[in-house]
Structure formats: C-alpha cells, structure tokens
Amino acid sequence: MLKYYSSIDVFSESLNAEEIENILNIKYDEKREIGQPRTKKTTLKFTENVWILKSKTDPNLPLEHHIENLLERIGPNIKNFSHLGDNCEVQCSCIIEGEEEDGTPEIGFPSSLIQKLSLLNASIDVDLYI
Numbered sequence: 065m066l067k068y069y070s071s072i073d074v075f076s077e078s079l080n081a082e083e084i085e086n087i088l089n090i091k092y093d094e095k096r097e098i099g100q101p102r103t104k105k106t107t108l109k110f111t112e113n114v115w116i117l118k119s120k121t122d123p124n125l126p127l128e129h130h131i132e133n134l135l136e137r138i139g140p141n142i143k144n145f146s147h148l149g150d151n152c153e154v155q156c157s158c159i160i161e162g163e164e165e166d167g168t169p170e171i172g173f174p175s176s177l178i179q180k181l182s183l184l185n186a187s188i189d190v191d192l193y194i
Contacts, residue, residue, distance in 0.1 A: 065124065065162065066124075066161070067124065067161045068123055068127050068158070069159040070134060070158045071093075071117060071134070072116075072134050073115070073154070074148065075153045076153075077112050080095075081114070084148070087148060093117055093118040094116040095113070095114060095115055095116060097113055098113055117134060119131075126170070128172075128177060131173070131181070135180050142183050153187070155186055155187050159193065160194070162193070162194050163194065164194060
C-alpha cells in the first residue's frame, strides 16, 4: 500500500531553526543543524540549518491532503514567509513510499494548492521510494 508524507522545510546557512521559528511565528516539528549527520549510515553532514513542519495527515491519504494540512497549520502566519528574505530557501517536500506491486502513484496538485505554495515562495520536491 502506498504511503504519503509531506513537510514544509526552510533551509538557511545563516539562520538557525529557532530564528526561523521566531520570524514565522510557527513552532517547528523537527530541525537539522549545520554539521549534523544526515543519517546514521553516512558521513555526509548538513550544510544548512533546516526548520521542518510535518504533515499530521494519515499516510494513506494522497499528497494533496498533506499539503492542505500543512497550509492549515501555517494559517494566517503565511504572510511571515515573506520576511525570510534571501537568507532562506523554502521547499514543500513530498514523499511517496510503496512496493512495486502497488503500481504507479498519481502525482498531481490542484492549481489552488500551487497558488498557496507560491505565497511561501516554495519549490516542490517529490521523492518516490517504490
């Protein structure tokens, strides 16, 4: 069965997660720090600080629902993303996990979601683990 996950990630070389949190007025769910190992199995390290807001939606629901959940969590603070300036890169990260027998997942986003993501100045990254 396919599983779907999404997050809004803010990357910065100059601001840490707490500073990003203060600008956005949104508490992060997770953070990464410069120099922190990417995984336990690699020597690669983060070269940027990362503020992460994760979807709280059921993994069985499609990506659209996850992105809607993230936008609801951001709510009226969406305007604060414009205060991040050039020090940060915003990304909507989407992950689809499954087995080969699950078939090809549908990947599509309604224009209304893309329009709202544009208010964050966010790129969209989709990773498939099938």
